[in-house]
Amino acid sequence: MSSPDAGLLVALVGNPNTGKSTLFNALTGLRQRVGNYPGVTVSRKSGTCDLGDGQKVELVDLPGLYSLAAASPDEQVVIDALSGNIAGDRRPDAVVMVVDATNLLRNLFLASQVAELGLPLVLVLNQADVAKEQGLRIDTELLSRRLGGVPVILTSAWKGEGIPEVRRGLAEALSRRTPMKRVVWPTDIAGALADVAQAASTDTGKAISAADAQRLLFDTNASTAERLGWTLERREKPVRSARERVRNSGYNPMAAEPLVHYAQLRVALDGVVAEGLGKAGRTAAVDRLLLHRVLGPVLFLGIMLGFFASVFWLAKFPMDWIQLGVDWTKGVVAPPLEPYPMLQSLVADGILGGVGAFLVFLPQILILFLFIGILEDSGYMARAAFIMDRLFSWCGLNGKSFVPMLSGFACAIPSLLSTRTIEDPKARLATAFVVPFMSCSARFPIYALMCAAFIGPLYGPGWESLVMVGMHCVGLVFAVPTAFVLTRLVLKVKPQPFVLELPRYQMPKPRDVVWRMWQNAAEFVSKAGTVIFAITIIVWALSYFPRDASVAERIRAEHPTESAEKVKARVQAAYVEQSYMGRFGKAIQPAFDPLGFDWKITVGVLASFPAREVIVSTLGVTYSVGEGAEADSQDLRKAMQDAKWTEGPRTGSPIFSLAAVLALMVFFALCSQCGPTIATLAQETGGWKWAAGSFVYMTTLAWIVSMAVYQFVIRLT
Amino acid sequence: MTPLSQLLPGQFGKLASLNPERGVDQRLMALGLLPGMVLKLIRKAPLGDPLAIEFCGQVVSLRLAEAENLIVDVSADCPIQRPRQP
Known part of the structure; x- marks a missing residue:
């Protein structure tokens, strides 16, 4: 630096x-x-x-x-x-x-x-x-x-x-260079500190500062000793006897430090502060309202719903603008590249698609951090944790896990960044691990498509909305036991006691809030952005190559009477089918067969690993409706409703049976299909270990649960 | 002698003993909660846990299970020093 x-x-x-x-x-x-x-x-x-x-x-x-x-x-x-x-x-x-x-x-x-x-x-x-x-x-x-x-x-x-x-x-x-006056240790504590310093210095050959000696004598954790390279077997005896010396002088060695400091500070502060007449702060009065037994939770829910709705809805507009901007850029850049189809596809689908894929999260990140900044700086965040702690403490999380988990329903990325507000490293890690289970907005398109195409027409709008709500709960149902197991059995980190100051309420300073929001966004773009970009390019390449011109000619020869547009869609589908991604999808389709997925869905699932919302447009391509299919696309619904198995034991029966539809939605509810989330998780947990763990765990869980759903429902229907 | 967890909202107590070996108590001591200090149970969270206590002119929240091991004397002539509301 x-x-x-x-x-x-x-x-x-x-x-x-x-x-x-x-x-x-x-x-x-x-x-x-x-x-x-x-x-x-x-x-x-x-x-x-x-x-x-x-x-x-x-x-x-x-x-x-x-x-x-x-x-x-x-x-x-x-x-x-x-x-x-x-x-x-x-x-x-x-x-x-x-x-x-x-x-x-x-x-x-x-x-x-x-x-x-x-x-x-x-x-x-x-x-x-x-x-x-x-x-x-x-x-x-x-x-x-x-x-x-x-x-x-x-x-x-x-x-x-x-x-x-x-x-x-x-x-x-x-x-x-004036230092502050130091505390005067009672003789025996001073002696014990000297003993520890002497022993550590002899064993390690290093000079031991007064501060180091105090940490060695007073702290239960061993970080200072580890840094100095003072091994447990060497330090155990001298530290124990030094602590014994402190104890014999009448101080508990674990309490001596605050006792001595506070006693001398009281003396130093004597006569420094004069209490005159003043207004009592408003904090106690505001707390009587905001932490009231009945009104407190009601106001809390109101504030959080408002907060969530804002992240969700306010971000929609800038997200649409970014999408429009990306599409517009594609429209400008793509036509001149028409003579070079590979370059055109790389720029339009690979590069612009990749940039768009993470830029689109920026509005949610900015708005989420704006609100978190306001909640923190005003002092309400601590109250929110106070109200919610009971609901989270039993599964090893704490009250501060609430905001990241709630905002996970909008988008996991800003939620992961917001887990930094949790001081306890164990609860922070566990919260970060379960946040990707929350049903984020990118899962919405596939739920919407499946419900509108199958659940609605077959069972009516009541069931349609019920399934919609149910799908949003699936992740939560699995997240809570996951956190429980993780904090009880897997994480060996010592939990921090949940001692939380409820600070004075204060008006947040706009400059501070905006500045921190900006810093978080910049960090996201520079760190996660590069990874997301790389993943998108790789997936693009896998579904583009190889691209043999003879495929297009064959399709055109086979369908001479069809309109140019239809032929184009067929050509696209054929290219995807014989691309590396398509071949891979076909090869591993047997793995997804117990879930009721044909090779087309399998390709969609594979292509969705960097970003799950891609499933809808991929199904659009594989069911040869054309690119740019939307969740409300009538053609796609029709194509899917008509799709039948053409080989295997299920030949002739519809691919999208109720069992397959439910299994597909459950799969998307649980599977780790988001490059940015994995990249951010790695960044926030300090390594790829937890990110890889999350990917394997969620994907495996998704497969198992989805398979169970398919096998269960197929036997009922 | 009563565990802090059994204080009623609004009730004062004088800290009689804590366990300096525990992480929670170390935290509280760093915040200035030392034996002999007067504290007040402000309220319980809407679900009954955690608690909000006041001492040294600050309000701090801690869990019920952790407050059980903090022993306070409610019969001492409290409040000696009425903690100031922040």
């Missing part, structure tokens, strides 16, 4: 809900770079911060956290970043510590832990406007003296107040 000018790196650290991101945006003015920390799905946001005197530093926005005792990947990243243990990243030269001015004690605990790293520090008391409203007066000079002379600055990042002062304070901290 290159950094500007002097090459100074400054870390922005703070509790969640302190307005840290708002401050970051204010300090960097949106000159930001977004990347990922190596090996984990924690995004690294950094930007250039002008210190006001022409000096520029690189500011990196570390994830919000409450304590340095690393429990989650986010927290581990903060510790590693602050101690300079991240590959390709330097140790920061200073820390900007953001704290909530209305709750200094709780926030200063983290500051006090960070002080142990000995870095120059600026203390920013953000949300000063709210503190003032509450009647709190904070003596920043006294606080600065008590904390060893570090700059203490009152800001309201939301209103843009105090930002120049932060720049000046940071310049001051960097030149004077």
Whole structure:
């Protein structure tokens, strides 16, 4: 990572809900770079911060956290970043510590832990406007003296107040290099820390910092020891005896750290905050309504339905425009390429089709992230998790799984990106794994086609809508047990306790919400986009080649009396039939025979693996209706209703029997047929392992359930 | 001495003991919930679980099962320091 000018790196650290991101945006003015920390799905946001005197530093926005005792990947990243243990990243030269001015004690605990790293520090008391409203007066000079002379600055990042002062304070901290006053450990704890540091240093041959020694002594997890290469057998005895020493002095070694820090912070804060007359916040009153036993869930459902409907319906228009744009471009680009059919097909069906396939998701992603940003920044997301937690906790998920799962009914891709709001890595992974089961909007065309062509005409509109609703539930029915099994038996990650702050309600700042929405979209396009594009080109090539001109001539000779258009459709169908995809489809049709699929459906299923909505247009081609068939195409319905088996034991009976129709829909409800989802899943779970697992699991499950449906229904009818 | 999970909404209690070996309790301690601290059960979620408790001027949610192991003293002269509503 290159950094500007002097090459100074400054870390922005703070509790969640302190307005840290708002401050970051204010300090960097949106000159930001977004990347990922190596090996984990924690995004690294950094930007250039002008210190006001022409000096520029690189500011990196570390994830919000409450304590340095690393429990989650986010927290581990903060510790590693602050101690300079991240590959390709330097140790920061200073820390900007953001704290909530209305709750200094709780926030200063983290500051006090960070002080142990000995870095120059600026203390920013953000949300000063709210503190003032509450009647709190904070003596920043006294606080600065008590904390060893570090700059203490009152800001309201939301209103843009105090930002120049932060720049000046940071310049001051960097030149004077004042660290924050460190905690004074009681003699025996100090002794125990020295013992641990000594033993670790002897065993590993490395210099052990004070902060490392504290993590080794106080934390139950072993991440610090592992980083230092201090093996369990070597560290077990010295750590145990050091903890024993702490215990003998009257402190539980697991509680000593917060006890000592908090006790000394109380002393440091004595007389710093004067409580005057102020307005009580509205949060408690709003919560009485939004978390009310009856009204709470009703309002929650209303908000979520509104949210879902917006993602679904608002996105429709821009999605249609993108589709129109792609079609229009095809119309412009294709005709001049008429003399070169291969190039024409590559550009029109391969390249433009591929670009269109992922661009079409952009509106949903943007709108979903707009809403998630509003829900998070306002403080309602935590309440939603609070209301829903009970429904999710029994199967190993938590309340925060709700929003990703709901939005999965629109599109799995933005939902997968939104699983980042779940702190618990286990619940996050399980949620990401079950999100693709939700019946996304791309499944709608095949349900619509099958219901309109078969269920409706045979059983009436009542059954038609019932099957429609049922199909939307199939995925959910299998998702819940999947999550249960996954979290109980498969995932070995230690679950995080579901301790969730219900923060103060706040008006979201439009700039922050829009900016984050944009960053997420850009990340999706650059990462998933390339994979989707590649898959689309491959599938195009498989269904285009080989293309022998004699096939077209033979069809024309066989059907001399038919109209040009009909012949063209027949030629297309014949080409697909003898393409690699067609041959492969025919070859593996026996595998789909127990599901009642003929080779034409099989080819459709295969071609739909990159994007399931392709099934309708592929059936259009294989049933020689012509390209561009839609779910409401009368010709396609007719062709399918008339289709009969021409060989095998079922010769003469209709291909699309009730059993086959249901089996086909169930197959599409469960099968992993979406390149973008797989690509995003790999990106969000930090590797292809889970993506491959999801693909194999969903596809196998789809085959089994679909086969069971076919075999069951065929015996009934 | 009562488990926190048995407090009624609106009731105050003084934290008597927690188990520092547990992850949940470590989280709560980092948030400032230490023995001797006064807390208040604000409400239960509409389905009865989790709970919302208030201490140190903040509202925090935790699950019923996890609140069972936090022992509070409801007879202590609470509220000594009335937690401020954020």
